[in-house]
Amino acid sequence: MAGDICEDCGSTDVRTIYGGTPLCDRCVDKRVAEQTGYPQLPEPPGPMSVVDAAGRSRHLRFRVWRAPTGIEVELEETGVPPGEGYHCAALGAHDANVDQLVAHVREKVAEDMARIFLQPSPHRSGWILADDVVEGRLVWCDEHATGSPYAVIVDGRTLTWEELGQALSSYEGWRFRLELTDRVDDLRPDATLFSLTPTIGDVAAGTKAISPRIGVLLEEFLADQHRRLSAKTYSRYQDVIDLLRSCLNNYGHQYLNPDELTRFEAAYTNDEDAFVHLFGADELVACIPEFLDYFMVRKVMAGAELLRSSGTVTKKLAKWLGDKGYLDAGTVADVVEMGAEASRELPRAERLTNLLYELAEVSEVDLENVAEDDYVDDYLLIERVESGALWFEGGIGPVKIPKEASDLARPGWSVNVVLARVRRSWVIVEAGNVYP
Numbered sequence: 001m002a003g004d005i006c007e008d009c010g011s012t013d014v015r016t017i018y019g020g021t022p023l024c025d026r027c028v029d030k031r032v033a034e035q036t037g038y039p040q041l042p043e044p045p046g047p048m049s050v051v052d053a054a055g056r057s058r059h060l061r062f063r064v065w066r067a068p069t070g071i072e073v074e075l076e077e078t079g080v081p082p083g084e085g086y087h088c089a090a091l092g093a094h095d096a097n098v099d100q101l102v103a104h105v106r107e108k109v110a111e112d113m114a115r116i117f118l119q120p121s122p123h124r125s126g127w128i129l130a131d132d133v134v135e136g137r138l139v140w141c142d143e144h145a146t147g148s149p150y151a152v153i154v155d156g157r158t159l160t161w162e163e164l165g166q167a168l169s170s171y172e173g174w175r176f177r178l179e180l181t182d183r184v185d186d187l188r189p190d191a192t193l194f195s196l197t198p199t200i201g202d203v204a205a206g207t208k209a210i211s212p213r214i215g216v217l218l219e220e221f222l223a224d225q226h227r228r229l230s231a232k233t234y235s236r237y238q239d240v241i242d243l244l245r246s247c248l249n250n251y252g253h254q255y256l257n258p259d260e261l262t263r264f265e266a267a268y269t270n271d272e273d274a275f276v277h278l279f280g281a282d283e284l285v286a287c288i289p290e291f292l293d294y295f296m297v298r299k300v301m302a303g304a305e306l307l308r309s310s311g312t313v314t315k316k317l318a319k320w321l322g323d324k325g326y327l328d329a330g331t332v333a334d335v336v337e338m339g340a341e342a343s344r345e346l347p348r349a350e351r352l353t354n355l356l357y358e359l360a361e362v363s364e365v366d367l368e369n370v371a372e373d374d375y376v377d378d379y380l381l382i383e384r385v386e387s388g389a390l391w392f393e394g395g396i397g398p399v400k401i402p403k404e405a406s407d408l409a410r411p412g413w414s415v416n417v418v419l420a421r422v423r424r425s426w427v428i429v430e431a432g433n434v435y436p
């Protein structure tokens, strides 16, 4: 990356090729913030100089950047070949306090520099151990490509594996223990999945909190329900949330504004679940009518129980999002109302779907002998319901149905139907889903 120029700001300090574009840390962070909704990270602290245990002055600089797993703060030595010299890194959660991470690596490097593992051999060129312990890190060396082991860095100094072996030459017959540890100190709280929660906004003052991504919200919601629900009820919640997630990933983009849609389409080429990874509570809620009115209806095989639950779980989710400060009270009330209506109406509509389907199955109309004017194949709104009959929009009716079916039907619902007029009344020849 040496010689590259940041394409966004012209800085020569390019550390990352981000989606094929050479960028400096700051400009990568700007793009990550735009794509994920995370706040931009603060500027790293300025460079520092430390005198090591051997009395040499070392110069180091900070990097602060957002990895997929969290915020990483690095302290690396300058004035040495890239990747060599002293180095220390810490990984915090996505909402970690950057000052604390900076303090951690500063302390860690100071500790490293205060210790010396190697000293010059008094008898030959090269090194011997100062004590019976040696710590360092493995680094790439050009010879590695042709089969040589990695080089090592001890006391900020690069040695070949061979040179390290020679430093152990006075230990013939001794036992040793080689322990490998992660390149970064992982300071994240244990549950990484739930570490994305930003600070809750001032709900009382009416300020909305920054919503985490939908994927995180849904996991957190389920985790909270798990604590208070029976296993059976919880598993139904899981089923509904799985359906909602699938609905969002497949249909949620219809309700995005043009900018969001562009972001979504770019991400979707590599990630089928891009919707729940990019967007938050507002975009989730925009898709709830689609979920309850269309998506769940097309899932009628799910059964009345699950249909009712889809309304109940939607209500619970809306209230939960409101309690967390991710939705304002008005939106919560709207979604709760939609959920309540879905709980009442979806199971009824499903029963009506089944009754109309059975009715169509037994119809004996020969469509060959039906005149064009007496034939309708359309998605129609129910305009009027009477005992034993329906009227569809455009004055189509009466359509004779059993009283059991007309008791369920409601004006305003829609049905996919094929109708034929036989003498004065209409008969259902084919019937699809009823949409409340």
Ligand SMILES: [Zn+2]
Residues within 6 Å of the ligand: 006, 007, 008, 009, 010, 011, 023, 024, 025, 026, 027, 028
């Ligand atoms: Zn830049």
